[in-house]
Amino acid sequence: MKHNPGFGKPLPRKLFKGNVNDHFVKIAKDSGFKPPWIALQSEIRNKIRNIISNKNSSIESELYNWIDEVNIIIKKI
Structure with missing residues (x-):
């Protein structure tokens, strides 16, 4: 710790x-670095971009599966 350039100095007010x-x-x-919540x-x-871009070309049940996956990830947060 003592070898850090800012060791012993006050933190900037900003x-x-x-x-x-x-x-x-x-x-x-x-x-x-990406904190876990940023990664999620x-x-x-x-995933939402993927769903939106494929909404016209995919089967409806496949879209609902993707939406369910997103909802599972959201519940983690």
């Missing part, structure tokens, strides 16, 4: 202004 969660998510995203949101978004 970290505490606005929404702390949004700031954390930005820092994590910039570092390449991405998965849900991708």
Whole structure:
């Protein structure tokens, strides 16, 4: 810990202004880290895009199965 460049220095005030969660998510995203809830949101978004793009070309029961999969993922959150 002591070898970190910011060790022993106060945290910048900008970290505490606005929404702390949004700031954390930005820092994590910039570092390449995806918290589990962000990964689930991405998965849900991708599945919904897939459902929308295939709604005219797929069988109705298949669409309902995909929607059920999305709902299961949503329940995890």
